[in-house]
Amino acid sequence: MRPHSLAPLPQIDRLFLTDAGLETDLIFNHGIDLPFFASIALIRTDSGQRALKDYFRPYLELATRYGTGFVLESASWRASPDWAEPLGLTQAELDALNVASVGLLHELRDEFAHSGSPILVSGCMGPRGDGYDPGRIMSSAEAEDYHSHQAAILVSAGPDMLSVLTMNNVNEAIGITRAAATTALPFVLSFTVETDGRLPAGDPLGAAIDAVDAATGGYPTYYMINCAHPSHFATTLDEDADWVRRIQGIRANASRCSHAELDAMTELDAGDPADLALRYRALRARHPQIQVLGGCCGTDHRHIEAIARECLAVST
Numbered sequence: 573m574r575p576h577s578l579a580p581l582p583q584i585d586r587l588f589l590t591d592a593g594l595e596t597d598l599i600f601n602h603g604i605d606l607p608f609f610a611s612i613a614l615i616r617t618d619s620g621q622r623a624l625k626d627y628f629r630p631y632l633e634l635a636t637r638y639g640t641g642f643v644l645e646s647a648s649w650r651a652s653p654d655w656a657e658p659l660g661l662t663q664a665e666l667d668a669l670n671v672a673s674v675g676l677l678h679e680l681r682d683e684f685a686h687s688g689s690p691i692l693v694s695g696c697m698g699p700r701g702d703g704y705d706p707g708r709i710m711s712s713a714e715a716e717d718y719h720s721h722q723a724a725i726l727v728s729a730g731p732d733m734l735s736v737l738t739m740n741n742v743n744e745a746i747g748i749t750r751a752a753a754t755t756a757l758p759f760v761l762s763f764t765v766e767t768d769g770r771l772p773a774g775d776p777l778g779a780a781i782d783a784v785d786a787a788t789g790g791y792p793t794y795y796m797i798n799c800a801h802p803s804h805f806a807t808t809l810d811e812d813a814d815w816v817r818r819i820q821g822i823r824a825n826a827s828r829c830s831h832a833e834l835d836a837m838t839e840l841d842a843g844d845p846a847d848l849a850l851r852y853r854a855l856r857a858r859h860p861q862i863q864v865l866g867g868c869c870g871t872d873h874r875h876i877e878a879i880a881r882e883c884l885a886v887s888t
Contacts, residue, residue: 592867674729695726703738715747762796796821821864
């Protein structure tokens with residue numbers, strides 16, 4: 573695997589927090605409607621932008637209080653070209669919202685510049701379809717062509733890095749990595765896994781990471797796991813292999829439920845923040861390279877504070 577040629581991101585060397593389950597928190601805890609689970613729609617109105625800023629501020633305050641860095645992810649996870657029509661937007665309108673989603677994070681970073689902690693702005697992408705179900709799997713070339721548009725639009729807004737969350741198959745992961753590589757920005761790729769630790773498409777996590785690295789010259793700066801409970805993947809990481817050391821971030825679900833069970837839920841499963849935090853602490857004790865800590869479905873600022881409190885106790 574070729575080492576990444578770009579300057580390393582600061583989270584390689586120190587603990588960074590990121591946010592939690594943006595969409596589930598806004599929908600279930602704040603009563604905000606998000607059609608198609610698309611938080612990008614909030615950028616369309618002043619009230620929606622205020623809601624996003626109010627969502628992020630408690631996390632930035634946590635990072636300030638605990639002296640960690642912070643990764644701000646744009647609300648553009650579900651904002652690639654296929655989602656324009658379902659959201660009632662033209663492609664030009666969706667492009668403008670992508671740009672504005674990064675601009676909003678720049679405003680937040682300026683607001684918290686007094687903290688003295690490094691705050692990174694990340695242009696966030698997601699799978700073309702459903703994060704839980706790979707559906708029709710594209711070729712890697714088709715995936716590169718599809719995701720190149722959003723990658724270029726996000727980069728035009730000046731983020732520090734690009735990321736993709738909830739990748740569920742290898743071909744799309746290779747394609748979106750190649751799309752990111754054309755921008756020359758640092759890039760972070762996060763896979764999701766089922767309760768057996770495998771991708772929804774069935775690939776073992778290690779094989780997926782090795783395949784992306786082999787096909788892209790090791791372009792991702794690091795990998796993450798998101799949208800799965802630690803009990804679904806903790807033992808998978810016990811393998812003594814190079815791919816395990818490539819995982820440097822976790823955004824876990826609060827719930828132990830499978831993706832299918834989560835999809836069918838009408839009430840939020842917020843799990844146990846204290847138990848989740850202890851699981852993060854155990855993961856970092858075994859894998860100290862994991863430096864980026866956040867949450868996914870069902871988590872909110874309570875979970876992230878518990879995680880920060882536990883993991884700072886073992887941080888070096």
